[in-house]
Amino acid sequence: xxxxxxxxxxxxxxxxxxxxxxxxxxxxxxxxxxxxxxxxxxxxxxxxxxxxxxxxxxxxxxxxxxxxxxxxxxxxxxxxxxxxxxxxxxxxxxxxxxxxxxxxxxxxxxxxxxxxxxxxxxxxxxxxxxxxxxxxxxxxxxxxxxxxxxxxxxxxxxxxxxxxxxxxxxxxxxxxxxxxxxxxxxxxxxxxxxxxxxxxxxxxxxxxxxxxxxxxxxxxxxxxxxxxxxxxxxxxxxxxxxxxxxxxxxxxxxxxxxxxxxxxxxxxxxxxxxxxxxxxxxxxxxxxxxxxxxxxxxxxxxxxxxx
Amino acid sequence: xxxxxxxxxxxxxxxxxxxxxxxxxxxxxxxxxxxxxxxxxxxxxxxxxxxxxxxxxxxxxxxxxxxxxxxxxxxxxxxxxxxxxxxxxxxxxxxxxxxxxxxxxxxxxxxxxxxxxxxxxxxxxxxxxxxxxxxxxxxxxxxxxxxxxxxxxxxxxxxxxxxxxxxxxxxxxxxxxxxxxxxxxxxxxxxxxxxxxxxxxxxxxxxxxxxxxxxxxxxxxxxxxxxxxxxxxxxxxxxxxxxxxxxxxxxxxxxxxxxxxxxxxxxxxxxxxxxxxxxxxx
Numbered sequence: 001x002x003x004x005x006x007x008x009x010x011x012x013x014x015x016x017x018x019x020x021x022x023x024x025x026x027x028x029x030x031x032x033x034x035x036x037x038x039x040x041x042x043x044x045x046x047x048x049x050x051x052x053x054x055x056x057x058x059x060x061x062x063x064x065x066x067x068x069x070x071x072x073x074x075x076x077x078x079x080x081x082x083x084x085x086x087x088x089x090x091x092x093x094x095x096x097x098x099x100x101x102x103x104x105x106x107x108x109x110x111x112x113x114x115x116x117x118x119x120x121x122x123x124x125x126x127x128x129x130x131x132x133x134x135x136x137x138x139x140x141x142x143x144x145x146x147x148x149x150x151x152x153x154x155x156x157x158x159x160x161x162x163x164x165x166x167x168x169x170x171x172x173x174x175x176x177x178x179x180x181x182x183x184x185x186x187x188x189x190x191x192x193x194x195x196x197x198x199x200x201x202x203x204x205x206x207x208x209x210x211x212x213x214x215x216x217x218x219x220x221x222x223x224x225x226x227x228x229x230x231x232x233x234x235x236x237x238x239x240x241x242x243x244x245x246x247x248x249x250x251x252x253x254x255x256x257x258x259x260x261x262x263x264x265x266x267x268x269x270x271x272x273x274x275x276x277x278x279x280x281x282x283x284x285x286x287x288x289x290x291x292x293x294x295x296x297x298x299x300x301x302x303x304x305x306x307x
Numbered sequence: 308x309x310x311x312x313x314x315x316x317x318x319x320x321x322x323x324x325x326x327x328x329x330x331x332x333x334x335x336x337x338x339x340x341x342x343x344x345x346x347x348x349x350x351x352x353x354x355x356x357x358x359x360x361x362x363x364x365x366x367x368x369x370x371x372x373x374x375x376x377x378x379x380x381x382x383x384x385x386x387x388x389x390x391x392x393x394x395x396x397x398x399x400x401x402x403x404x405x406x407x408x409x410x411x412x413x414x415x416x417x418x419x420x421x422x423x424x425x426x427x428x429x430x431x432x433x434x435x436x437x438x439x440x441x442x443x444x445x446x447x448x449x450x451x452x453x454x455x456x457x458x459x460x461x462x463x464x465x466x467x468x469x470x471x472x473x474x475x476x477x478x479x480x481x482x483x484x485x486x487x488x489x490x491x492x493x494x495x496x497x498x499x500x501x502x503x504x505x506x507x508x509x510x511x512x513x514x515x516x517x518x519x520x521x522x523x524x525x526x527x528x529x530x531x532x533x534x535x536x537x538x539x540x541x542x543x544x545x546x547x548x549x550x551x552x553x554x555x556x557x558x559x560x561x562x563x564x565x566x567x568x569x570x571x572x573x574x575x576x577x578x579x580x581x582x583x584x585x586x587x588x589x
Contacts, residue, residue, distance in 0.1 A: 026404035033461030041438035128521035192583030280434035
C-alpha cells in the first residue's frame with residue numbers, strides 16, 4: 001500500500017507539467033462562462049441597483065441615486081408587498097410535498113398499472129411553461145374545461161367564480177397549476193429515494209406485524225429525510241421566487257403579480273433597470289438568509305438522529 | 308370473525324388506494340385531454356359545442372396544419388434542433404472535462420471552484436436575466452442563435468454534479484494503471500472516462516435536452532426575430548389577436564409537446580433515474 005502510494009506520487013511528480021496543463025485547459029472555458037453569465041451580472045446587479053438608468057442609457061448618463069432604489073423597493077406597494085403572494089405558493093408547495101409523498105409510497109409497492117400511473121402523473125413536468133400557460137388559460141376560462149367538469153358534478157355555473165379574475169381564488173388557481181406541473185416529478189424523486197431502501201427491511205417489518213403507516217413512519221420517512229428536507233428548503237425559496245404561473249397565465253393581472261413578475265415588468269417593460277436590480281438584490285439576500293436559517297434549523301432538528 | 312374484519316379493512320384500503328390513484332391520474336391528464344379534444348374541432352364545432360364534447364371527426368387535422376404554418380413551426384423546429392444539439396455537445400464536453408479535473412486532481416482552488424458553481428445554482432434565473440440582458444446586449448449577442456446558445460451553455464450546473472457523482476464510482480486504479488502504461492491525462496479522459504461516463508451522459512442529455520427544448524423565457528428575450536423563434540417561443544404567435552381561437556392554440560400546443568412525449572416514452576427509465584440523480588446534489 002505504502003509503496004503503491006509512493007509509486008503513484010512519483011508518477012504524478014514526473015507529470016506535473018502535464019497535470020497543470022490539463023487542469024487549466026479543462027477549467028478555463030466553464031469558469032469563463034460562469035464568470036460571464038453569473039458573477040459579472042451579479043456584480044453589475046449590485047452596481048446598477050444604485051443607479052437610475054435604462055438598458056439603453058450610455059454609461060456616462062447613468063445617474064447615481066444612492067439607496068433611493070432600495071427605499072423604493074420597500075415603500076412602493078407593488079414591490080415588496082408582492083412578496084405576500086409567496087404564502088400561497090408556499091402552502092401549495094407543502095400540499096404538493098404531502099401529496100407526492102403519499103403517491104410515492106403507494107406506487108413504491110406492487111400496484112396494478114403502477115408504471116402507467118407514474119407516467120401519467122410525471123408527464124406534466126415535461127411540458128414547456130409557455131404551453132402550460134395556454135393549457136390553463138383554456139382550462140380556467142368561464143364555461144370551459146374546469147367549469148364543465150364541475151357542472152357534470154351538478155354544480156351550478158352561476159355559483160362558480162371566475163377562476164383567473166376573482167381575487168378570492170385566482171392565486172389558488174395559479175398555485176394549483178404549479179402543483180399540477182411538479183407533483184409527479186416530486187413523486188418520482190421520492191420513489192427513487194424509497195426504492196434505495198433495502199427491501200428486506202420492509203419484509204422484516206411486515207413479519208413483525210407492522211402496518212403500512214408504521215412502515216412509512218419508521219422505515220420510509222427516516223431513510224428519505226434528507227431528500228424531504230432538501231425539498232422543503234427548495235420549496236420555500238422557490239415560493240419566494242414564484243414566477244412562471246402568473247407570468248404565463250395571467251401576466252400578473254388582477255392581483256396575481258408575484259415579486260418576480262413585477263420585477264420582470266419593471267426591468268423589461270418599464271426599463272427601470274436600477275429599481276429592478278435593487279429588487280433582485282433584495283430577494284437574493286432574502287433567499288440566502290432563508291436558506292442559511294433553514295440549514296441551521298434542520299441541523300438542529302436532526303442533531304441527534306445522525307448519531 | 309376477526310379475520311373477516313381484517314379483510315374488510317384491507318379491502319377498504321385497497322379501494323381507497325386505487326381511487327386516489329385514479330383520481331390523481333385523472334387530474335394529471337385532464338388538462339391535456341381537453342386540449343386534444345379541442346384541437347380536432349372545426350371552428351364551428353368549437354363555438355357551438357361544450358368543450359368536453361368529443362369532436363365529430365378525429366381525422367380533422369386542419370387546426371394542426373394551420374397552427375404549424377401560422378406559427379412557422381417548421382423553422383422553429385430547425386432552430387430548436389440547432390440550439391439543442393449545440394448546447395448539448397458543448398455542455399457535455401465542458402461538463403465532463405470540468406468534472407474530471409475536479410474529481411481526479413487535488414489542487415488549490417478545487418473546493419473554491421465547486422463552491423462557485425454551487426453558489427451560482429442558488430441564484431434564480433429570472434433575477435439574473437435583469438443584468439445578463441445588459442451583458443448580452445453589450446456583447447451584441449441578442450437576436451443571434453449563437454448568442455443564445457452560448458448563454459445556455461454557461462448557465463448549467465446540474466449536469467456537472469451528475470458527472471462528478473458518477474466519476475466518484477469509477478475506481479482511481481483505472482487511471483493509475485493507464486498512467487503506468489504511459490497514457491497521458493487527455494488519453495485517460497478521452498479513452499477511459501468518457502466511455503465509462505456514457506450512462507451519465509445519456510441522463511444529462513435527456514434532462515438538459517428537455518430543459519433546453521422547453522426554455523422560453525430567455526429565448527423570448529434574446530431571440531425576438533421571428534425567424535429565430537424556437538418551438539417554445541413560436542407559441543407566442545398565438546398571444547394577442549388569435550388568443551381566443553383555442554382549437555388552433557391547442558393544436559399548436561400539442562405539436563410543441565409531441566417531441567417531449569416521444570422522448571418520454573422511449574427514455575422513461577433514464578428520465579426517472581436522471582431526476583433522482585440530479586436531486587441528491589445537496
